Amino acid sequence: MGELMKKDQLILGIETSCDETAVAVIKNGREIAANVVASQIESHKRFGGVVPEIASRHHVEQITIVLDEALKQADVSMADIDAVAVTEGPGLVGALLIGVNAAKAVAFAHQKPLVPVHHIAGHIYANRLVAELKFPLIALVVSGGHTELVYMKEHGHFEVIGETRDDAAGEAYDKVARVLNMPYPGGPHIDRLAHEGSPTIDLPRAWLDGSYDFSFSGLKSAVINTVHNAEQRGETIAPEDLAASFQASVIDVLVKKTVDAVEEYGVKQVLVAGGVAANKGLRNALEEAFSSLEVELVIPPLSLCTDNAAMIGAAGSVMFDKGIRADLSLNAIPGLDIELFNNDDLS
Amino acid sequence: MTILAIDTSNNPLGVALFHEDQVIGEYITNLKKNHSIRIMPAIQTLLKDCEKSPADLTKIVTAKGPGSYTGVRIGVTIAKTLAWSLNIPLVGVSSLAVLAAGPARRFEGYVSPIFDARRGQVYTGLYHFENGKLTAVEPDQLTMAVDWAPKLAKMERPILFVGNDVPLHQTTFEEGLGSMAIFADATEQNPRPSELAWLGKDKPGEDVHTFVPNYIRLAEAEAKWLEKQGKILNG
Ligand SMILES: [Zn+2]
Numbered sequence: 001m002g003e004l005m006k007k008d009q010l011i012l013g014i015e016t017s018c019d020e021t022a023v024a025v026i027k028n029g030r031e032i033a034a035n036v037v038a039s040q041i042e043s044h045k046r047f048g049g050v051v052p053e054i055a056s057r058h059h060v061e062q063i064t065i066v067l068d069e070a071l072k073q074a075d076v077s078m079a080d081i082d083a084v085a086v087t088e089g090p091g092l093v094g095a096l097l098i099g100v101n102a103a104k105a106v107a108f109a110h111q112k113p114l115v116p117v118h119h120i121a122g123h124i125y126a127n128r129l130v131a132e133l134k135f136p137l138i139a140l141v142v143s144g145g146h147t148e149l150v151y152m153k154e155h156g157h158f159e160v161i162g163e164t165r166d167d168a169a170g171e172a173y174d175k176v177a178r179v180l181n182m183p184y185p186g187g188p189h190i191d192r193l194a195h196e197g198s199p200t201i202d203l204p205r206a207w208l209d210g211s212y213d214f215s216f217s218g219l220k221s222a223v224i225n226t227v228h229n230a231e232q233r234g235e236t237i238a239p240e241d242l243a244a245s246f247q248a249s250v251i252d253v254l255v256k257k258t259v260d261a262v263e264e265y266g267v268k269q270v271l272v273a274g275g276v277a278a279n280k281g282l283r284n285a286l287e288e289a290f291s292s293l294e295v296e297l298v299i300p301p302l303s304l305c306t307d308n309a310a311m312i313g314a315a316g317s318v319m320f321d322k323g324i325r326a327d328l329s330l331n332a333i334p335g336l337d338i339e340l341f342n343n344d345d346l347s
Numbered sequence: 348m349t350i351l352a353i354d355t356s357n358n359p360l361g362v363a364l365f366h367e368d369q370v371i372g373e374y375i376t377n378l379k380k381n382h383s384i385r386i387m388p389a390i391q392t393l394l395k396d397c398e399k400s401p402a403d404l405t406k407i408v409t410a411k412g413p414g415s416y417t418g419v420r421i422g423v424t425i426a427k428t429l430a431w432s433l434n435i436p437l438v439g440v441s442s443l444a445v446l447a448a449g450p451a452r453r454f455e456g457y458v459s460p461i462f463d464a465r466r467g468q469v470y471t472g473l474y475h476f477e478n479g480k481l482t483a484v485e486p487d488q489l490t491m492a493v494d495w496a497p498k499l500a501k502m503e504r505p506i507l508f509v510g511n512d513v514p515l516h517q518t519t520f521e522e523g524l525g526s527m528a529i530f531a532d533a534t535e536q537n538p539r540p541s542e543l544a545w546l547g548k549d550k551p552g553e554d555v556h557t558f559v560p561n562y563i564r565l566a567e568a569e570a571k572w573l574e575k576q577g578k579i580l581n582g
Contacts, residue, residue, distance in 0.1 A: 046572060047568055047572065051566065051568040051569075053416065053566040053567065053568065054566050054568060054569060056416070056417070056420060057420075057559075057562075057566060060420050060423060060424055060427075060559055060560065061557075061559055063424060063427065063428065064427050064428060064431040064555050064556050065556045067428070067431065068431065068556070078432060094416075094417055094420070097383055097417065097420065097421060097424075098420065098424050100383065101383060101386075101387070101421050101424045101425050101428070102424050102425075102427075102428040104387045104425070105387070105424070105425045105428035105429045105432065106428050106431075106432045108387060108390070108391065108401060108429075109401045109428075109429055109432035109433050110401075110432060111401070327388070328387035328388045328390075328391055329384045329385070329387070329388050331381060331383050331384045332383060
């Protein structure tokens, strides 16, 4: 008896939570058939940050162009697609609405199932496009809007064991970059500058003992105070040293808490997710910390760390298999909670 | 020919199906509720009740603004994506024209559709029927109601004000136009999606990819930025 050929699963992923209009086609949850991102960063640079109304306007301009390009790149038609996965939240509500409504329209037009995806679940699942996930695992999520440690006992099950109490790490980077008169977005500039200096300035580290939570607002204030105090004394601080000191403080806390969580939870794998995962200093420090430990460290390439739809397709594939569906009343939820997706009854 | 018309540009949410020469289905609510949650289910229900499937549609017509930025974007995004998905023509119609069309059919004077734009401002235009076609006498614009009223008074014609937001500016229009100001009844205040379908019925399809709402206004940050650039350029 011949074995039945299993048909490839194709998920169309749509992501518009912030300033990237992105559509991807993901094959069998792990393979990128297409990954198209229209970035608006050039438009927002002049404002020194993302302007929500302008982001929403750009998404409307781009959405069908990006959809079209993704299907062409994957060389498939909507008839071949098994489900449409879309970022439901969190993010900017006006921006999310474009992706959600486009997803609903395309799903309705072709009578395809609609799968809602949490943006952070997407960032975590970007790792599955690089390596198969091994459970239990810990994901360190660091981006402009998020700093979280997420524990996963199995596919599609997320437990937030620690999160930021104030600023996200990426947010702190952007604010410190502004103090150093660097253009938006500040992260890559600080990272580059940090490599030219040494961490000679003593800056605080918020350990918040006994918790996996983070706090970066004190550090940000310390940087601002350091600059102001030096200015008042007529001294100059080498910006590369300040950048290096700031980065060392952020990285120390991120790495230490991740290592602690890995040991306490006895996980098999550590995933790094979110835009700040592109940070070289963080990558190096994590690689060093985990080189001696019996746990696999996965860091996706840069293009999969920043916002994209391949990650939404990858997470969507798992959610689709778990039976998670949305109907046409799906709405954008700017403050969506990742643990709502656990839906233990379904798994 | 089966046309789907979608209007979510202001509080009234409307969907209509125009089949051959008949309006076979129309759904309207005038509620301050989330259009993103309700518009696709409304489209789904209307098609189902009319025994049509998405593949039966031959054209999408959408109200493209002005109106609530978010509201207009929801309708335009759905219209664009449906037209692209189904590979059928997409037509955009002024949201103000949709509101004016019904009342203008039997009115001898001009019709001024009104959407409130806050701080004394209105989105409006001036329309009338000419040889069976809705024609714009004044283009859609954003203006202060107190500036609009004297401009209309000079036309020396009866002006019919229509729209759910008219009561907010009624005294301004009464003072400016006296007996020339006529006000529509409650049954005429909602834009009719069937009129939207009718207005877009014979218009040629537009490029789906470059199709955008007509916001009339720049985003606030954009306007401020341009102003600053102007100051830098002019010294
Ligand atoms: Zn993100």
